[in-house]
Amino acid sequence: MKRLATVLIFVWGAVLAFTGCSATKSANKICAVHQVPLQKKKVPIIYGMPMWSNYDRKMMEEAARSFPHSTVQAEGGCMVMKNAPKQVAVWQCTNCLQAKAEWVKQHPRPEKETF
Numbered sequence: 001m002k003r004l005a006t007v008l009i010f011v012w013g014a015v016l017a018f019t020g021c022s023a024t025k026s027a028n029k030i031c032a033v034h035q036v037p038l039q040k041k042k043v044p045i046i047y048g049m050p051m052w053s054n055y056d057r058k059m060m061e062e063a064a065r066s067f068p069h070s071t072v073q074a075e076g077g078c079m080v081m082k083n084a085p086k087q088v089a090v091w092q093c094t095n096c097l098q099a100k101a102e103w104v105k106q107h108p109r110p111e112k113e114t115f
């Protein structure tokens with residue numbers, strides 16, 4: 001099982017290295033889910049160590065399947081340099097943004113988060 005996980009991490013790393021982050025690069029600039037052109041938008045970069053709740057993880061899993069181009073902010077990592085950029089360009093799909101909003105409406109964030 002550990003070996004499978006290692007292989008999957010390697011494959012995922014190779015995919016990212018080859019294609020780049022799906023939020024910032026898109027080879028054909030068409031949403032694979034909705035088949036509509038992507039739009040390049042600047043979004044804020046959030047720095048710091050994220051604490052993903054179970055709700056966040058559930059949303060990310062659904063995002064990968066149903067709204068992959070719904071990025072509205074980017075992670076900048078834990079280190080904040082003096083002249084760190086505040087924004088980055090990402091490829092967004094209006095249908096993904098709508099699908100994410102609908103998912104959030106149907107799955108409201110719980111008042112008490114679990115991690």
Ligand SMILES: [Zn+2]
Binds near residue numbers: 034067069
């Ligand atoms: Zn889409």
